[in-house]
Amino acid sequence: MAIQILSPQLANQIAAGEVVERPASVVKELVENSLDSGATRIDIEIERGGEKLIRIRDNGCGINKDELVLALARHATSKIATLDDLEAIMSMGFRGEALASISSVSRLTLTSKPAEQSEAWQSYAEGRDMQVTVKPAAHPNGTTVEVLDLFYNTPARRKFMRTEKTEFGHIDEVVRRIALSRPDVAMNLSHNGKLVKQYRAAQDANQQERRLGAICGTGFMQGALALSWEHSDLGIKGWVVAPSTSPSGINDIQYCYVNGRMMRDKLINHAIRQAYEGHLEDNQQPAYVLYLTIDPKQVDVNVHPAKHEVRFHQARLVHDFIYQAVRTVLLNALTESELPGVEPVTVEVENRASAGDNYFASPVATTTQKPQQSQHVHTQESQVSYGDKNRGAMIGKNRSFSSGNIGTYNPAPSYERNTGELYQRLMSIPVEPEDKKPLFPERKPLNVSPVEHQFVAKSADDYQFGKVLTIYAKNFALIESSLGIILLSLNEANYLLKLAQLMPENGGLKPQPLLIPLKLSLKSDEIEVFQRYKEQLTLFGIDASIFHGKVTIHTVSLPLRTQNLSQLFSDLIVFLSTKKSIPNESIAQWLASAISQAKTEESWSLAQAVQLLADVERICPQWVKNPPPTLLQLINLQPVVATLTNE
Known part of the structure; x- marks a missing residue:
């Protein structure tokens, strides 16, 4: 033809x-x-x-x-x-x-x-x-x-x-x-x-809710939670139903609109389902009516014959904006019903995105309950193992530093979080009295005779350890510096690096989303312990929800991403159960010990040592300027030289 x-x-x-x-x-x-x-x-x-x-x-x-x-x-x-x-x-x-x-x-x-x-x-x-x-x-x-x-x-x-x-x-x-x-x-x-x-046409908010009830039914209205969030050119309003109050027969109520256009978009559906993750029974589906507004130049509606789907120019931003708005309202509504007898802590929250460097403004209007912090997007759990289950309360027990000596992690601006009322309140955690013994007793220094010369950096160029010559006894590095030969503990350097990365400065660590949430089945007393520290753990990038006796971890900070999270959190709960209140510094020390312990039994390569010391010099230069005795010692070679020269 x-x-x-x-x-x-x-x-x-x-x-x-x-x-x-x-x-x-x-x-x-x-x-x-x-x-x-x-x-x-x-x-x-x-x-x-x-x-x-x-x-x-x-x-x-x-x-x-x-x-x-x-x-x-x-x-x-x-x-x-x-x-x-x-x-x-x-x-x-x-x-x-x-x-x-x-x-x-x-x-x-x-x-x-x-x-x-x-x-x-x-x-x-x-x-x-x-x-x-x-x-x-x-x-x-x-x-x-x-x-x-x-x-x-x-x-x-x-x-x-x-x-x-x-x-x-x-x-x-x-x-x-x-x-x-x-x-x-x-x-x-x-x-x-x-x-x-x-x-009938709705002239005000009350009439609009009556139309909503006429279309979606009284069951939807009884469990509906209103939300209203805005950020730059993004806005979302509407209603979601909390799973705990979700009646039967409303699973098919899933309406979403983009600039007034009804949508069945995969990205939007994924964000909403992810927000409900961990809170739905097997026979439940999310129920919602949501209106998303966005700059029309930031969305392409000409991608589907029936216009049921759109393409967002900043898909990740839109996904996380929807996710966080829905998740925050749901968590706020679920908090009081999850743990009877455990008093929830409700605080005002900064509404920020989990997408890159985007920070969302505070919600314009939410439900009658006060919103709670929620930043969740999910990550696959790594299978790296670092130790036994029974040593949760023992990790890091031999570490003790005063608050003045603890390294601070000063990340790039894209990793900073704005300081708000939430973080100020969370930072004001009771500290143990001075007359009590420290939670982590101080360790004995390495058994090496130090020289009397004090190792102190004199200029910005001196904020380097020196040249790594070789690895000694698997876990030590021999370094040639301007002051002589140094023996440095790589395990201790690794611990100090993790400690600096884990200290919750500037309002807390940036949470890293988990693609697959980690679900923990805990006993009732363990859930009470976790609930008591739940808000404090958000400073370490750990964001979790509790539903029907299960704890679901949604985000962790970057240093924790490569760990066996199931084992880590089991041990962490054991550690947290030792006291009613634990300072942030002690939690950071415990986490640093836990995640650095995996390397203690392994040998360091020369390349790994060079990279580790470069990271320490960049992130916590104070350890180069004033290193603790447990980190490095100058080796006195004078007696050896004298012997070899027959002096």
């Missing part, structure tokens, strides 16, 4: 295969056109499930007589005119395909009257020849579209239509979704001459 240009009728019928899936698709396209026309009232009349008749009447701006024929032509639209318009779409329709595609598989009548026009005009098109005729008509201001005998000329498509009840059920669902997206527009749905649904 030779290459040839398809006839307009055939081309439109092919396009209709994407746009017109079933009668509900026709209703969606026509109602969206009515919304784009500025209508405040839309009447939808259906006969025989949409197979016989679909009539959409609105009071919008109408179509001029001279444009009626053009309105039924393919790729004819008033929504966009340039490429710039396509990149910043706010209207529901924009391709100019719907009316042409619908008219190619039905008998379509378009009647319209703009307010400035003295009379109404009607155009008629039939799928067989696609010829459009125009004649005068009687009609009030606005537009009416009648679609008769859908798929009459495509028997194969008509054969795949379901029963009248099923097809009308799909139409009803489409109208429900659109009614939720535009509460300011009155909508009436009739079937076979009987008024089935009537949605």
Whole structure:
């Protein structure tokens, strides 16, 4: 067969295969056109499930007589005119395909009257020849579209239509979704001459909630938690249902809108499901009605034939923004019901993103409960093992440093977190009295005779240990420095590095998201211990939720990412159970000991030693300037030289 240009009728019928899936698709396209026309009232009349008749009447701006024929032509639209318009779409329709595609598989009548026009005009098109005729008509201001005998000329498509009840059920669902997206527009749905649904226009928030209740039911409203968050050009409002209060029969209520357009986008669904992670029973699904607003230039809506999906230019930012907004509201609602008898700590929170360097502003409005901190996105647990289960309270017991000697981790600005009221309150944790013994007794120094010369850096150029010559006894490095030969404990350097990285300065450590949350099954007393320290652990990047006797870890700080987290947290709970309150410094020392202990039994290579010391010099130069005796010692070679020279 030779290459040839398809006839307009055939081309439109092919396009209709994407746009017109079933009668509900026709209703969606026509109602969206009515919304784009500025209508405040839309009447939808259906006969025989949409197979016989679909009539959409609105009071919008109408179509001029001279444009009626053009309105039924393919790729004819008033929504966009340039490429710039396509990149910043706010209207529901924009391709100019719907009316042409619908008219190619039905008998379509378009009647319209703009307010400035003295009379109404009607155009008629039939799928067989696609010829459009125009004649005068009687009609009030606005537009009416009648679609008769859908798929009459495509028997194969008509054969795949379901029963009248099923097809009308799909139409009803489409109208429900659109009614939720535009509460300011009155909508009436009739079937076979009987008024089935009537949605009155909502003028205020109370009326909007009444429409929400009429569409989603009282079960949804009883468990609904309102949320409202904003950050830069991003905003999200709506309602989510807490799983603990979720009644049966609302699992199918999952409505999300982007700039007023109803969506079934995979990224949005993933963010919401991830926010519910760890709080749903096997037979539960998230229930929500959410409205996302975003700069139209930051989203591409021209990626799906039915416009059900979009592509975000900053997908990670949008994902985490939705995730954190939903997660925070859910955790706030779940806190009091998770642990009866354990008093939850509720504090104000800074609303920030877990995506890169994006910091979200505080929520504009939330539920009646105070919001709690939540930054979760999930990571795969590493399988590196570092020790036995029974030594949780013993790790780091031989380490003791005063607060003045503990190294501080000064990361790059992209790793800093703003200091807020939450962090100030969490930092004010009781410290053990001075007369008590330190939690980690001081270790004995290495058994090497030091020289009397004090090892102190004199200038910025001296903030280096020197050149690593070789590895001695698996865990020590011989270093040539300006002061002589140094023997340095690599295990101690590794511990000090981890300690500096784990000290919660500047409001806390940056949480690292986990792709797969870590779930821990704990005893009731262990859960009480974890609940007591839960807020304090957020300073170390550890964010968790507690639900039905299980602790789910959602984020950890970067130094903890390579650890066997299941073993680490089991030991950590044992350690935390030793006292009712433990200072941040002691927790940091314990964590540093735990994660550095894996290396104590291994031999260091020369390359590993060089990298380790470079990290110590960069992150905690104070250990180069004033090293503790447990880190390094100058080796006195004078007696050896004297012996070799027979002096």
